[in-house]
Amino acid sequence: MSALSSLGGLPGTAVCAEGGFSSALRLADERVRVDVVIAGTGAAGLCAALAAREAGAERVLVIEKLPLAGGHTLISSGSVSVARTPEEVVGLMNEMLDAGGGRADPALVRVVCEGSWAAKERLARLGVAWSEAPFRAVGAPSARSWNTGTAQSGYDYVQALMRAVRRAGIEVRFSMPATALLVEDRQGVRRVTGLTAERSDGRRLLVEAGAVVLATGGFTGNAAMIRRSRPDIPRGMETTGNPMGEYLDGSTGDGILMAVEAGAALRDMDAVIMLPFAGGRLVDYVGGEVWVNAQGRRFISEGAGFAELCGRVLKEPGARMWAVSDALAPKGATLPMKLMNGAVKEAPDLAALARGIGCSETVLRETLERYNRSVVNGWDEDFGISMRGLPVATPPFYYGLETLSIHYTAGGIAITPQAEVKDAAGRVIPGLYAAGETTGGVHGALRVGGLGLTDALVMGDVAGREAAGAAAAAASATTKG
Incomplete structure (x- = not known):
């Protein structure tokens, strides 16, 4: 051979x-x-x-x-x-x-x-x-x-x-x-x-x-x-x-x-190297979107390293997560294509966003409020670390499902x-x-x-x-x- x-x-x-x-x-x-x-x-x-x-x-x-x-x-x-x-x-x-x-x-x-x-x-x-x-x-x-x-x-x-x-x-x-x-x-x-x-x-x-x-x-x-x-x-x-x-x-x-x-x-x-970056994600910088699981809760810091990120995604049911951003976050060139092929959807308000994800509106609202408060304070309440970013609060919201893909x-x-x-x-x-x-x-x-x-x-x-x-x-x- x-x-x-x-x-x-x-x-x-x-x-x-x-x-x-x-x-x-x-x-x-x-x-x-x-x-x-x-x-x-x-x-x-x-x-x-x-x-x-x-x-x-x-x-x-x-x-x-x-x-x-x-x-x-x-x-x-x-x-x-x-x-x-x-x-x-x-x-x-x-x-x-x-x-x-x-x-x-x-x-x-x-x-x-x-x-x-x-x-x-x-x-x-x-x-x-x-x-x-x-x-x-x-x-x-x-x-x-x-x-x-x-x-x-x-x-x-x-x-x-x-x-x-x-x-x-x-x-x-x-x-x-x-x-x-x-x-x-x-x-x-x-x-x-x-x-x-x-x-x-x-x-x-x-x-x-x-x-x-x-x-x-x-x-x-x-x-x-x-x-x-x-x-x-x-x-x-x-x-x-x-x-x-x-x-x-x-x-x-x-x-x-x-x-x-x-x-x-x-x-x-x-x-x-595998990454969840082929579906619903629209940015490649930390602080422009929130990652949540099927219940609408953050399960990892958006600034986690590649290895930790993959490991945590694999532990979620179906090895999936949702990426959520709002109208103000600068986005990559993939947005029009992802909207067209359905990888990303647009929600006019929080209620529609929760329905699209299939989670509780109350839970998702609490998640985003806590995230936005963390951004303002510069301290991540969920994971006990410093953080910088933009609030995810201005409709319309953009969201999509992410699974792992081979990246590099x-x-x-x-x-x-x-x-x-x-x-x-x-x-x-x-x-x-x-x-x-x-x-x-x-x-x-x-x-x-x-x-x-x-x-x-x-x-x-x-x-x-x-x-x-x-x-x-x-x-x-x-x-x-």
Whole structure:
């Protein structure tokens, strides 16, 4: 059984120099040579492309399997957690390490935290207008997150990055999934020298490159890989990238599978994060909605971490909860769609809200009054902790049922702090880099809310810069030889 088969997917096998490479050349319909090739156009891939160009790579090619750019970044709520001062960096690092349960790589955590503010500033220079003040993202212990303040922050980032990519003259090819890595094996030392890809019309592309960056996302959309990594997760669970099972979650582990076939090591593959964020929820910040159970009572603080939240939801009948917000709470871009498909409903008053949930109006009224009083006082009466937020009191109310969905995979390709891919012995595989959700080790067992995009932005920049340096070194060595 091949490594890919055991993981539950088989997009292709590594094309090696001994025979396979020459065969790939014959079968290719098009052959190109570049300095750096990047697979994926999410935040990590686009940042890698820009960084590679800025670091001196003249020929940079980005390929994307879907017909549009963005990946999970495009549909994300856009929370980006950052730290500016040395004290804030230490605080953010401690939050990541605590959430990771001792499994996150401290060196990777440091790179992400120390580079977070610069990543935010880079997007600002590209035209991203950040919100005026940080907020507390769902699943985060403190208020360190920023977004654009619009209902489509992830879309805003992708648009800004794609404009910059176009201005830089970087070629992007869509509807062209990577299928395999090109690998030279000389006296037992493997080096990645490019990749193969396939267009939607079946024509095959062979890209020879000084370095390859994998930024293809995680494996939330690969049911076989999820079952292999987490057999305890119920079959058929949807993802927050495809909540109704009607769309496409493009994160199918392609880069992970190709890297394994090329000899890469994986880590933390069981770190699959589930969230109730595919049904009735409309916000991704703490303090904009109330979570209640079937009886209309709060059962958990809305600021709870991901692990606690999932554990408590699973204890509720049917593993369900209701999310309730009012007319004044700023909401994400999903509201019109969720109203249209019935995932969210509108209630003109509290009585209608209680009927919709199926709970006692008296109990629900008491719940909301206590919550609103807690907001005003800054102290959560239900859970004995400090709190900030907005009252949920102004009709119409918006409410919807929430169940758990697969949200993020924190495991993947093992990398160094320079985004170099490592093999099972911990050795670097020359020519191969990875960044974003396709990697493991940055978050450990659990990701802090708001740090998925931070990871992608920072490590994408690192990967592109390092890949450009490796490509230049390889070209110099070839010239001297």
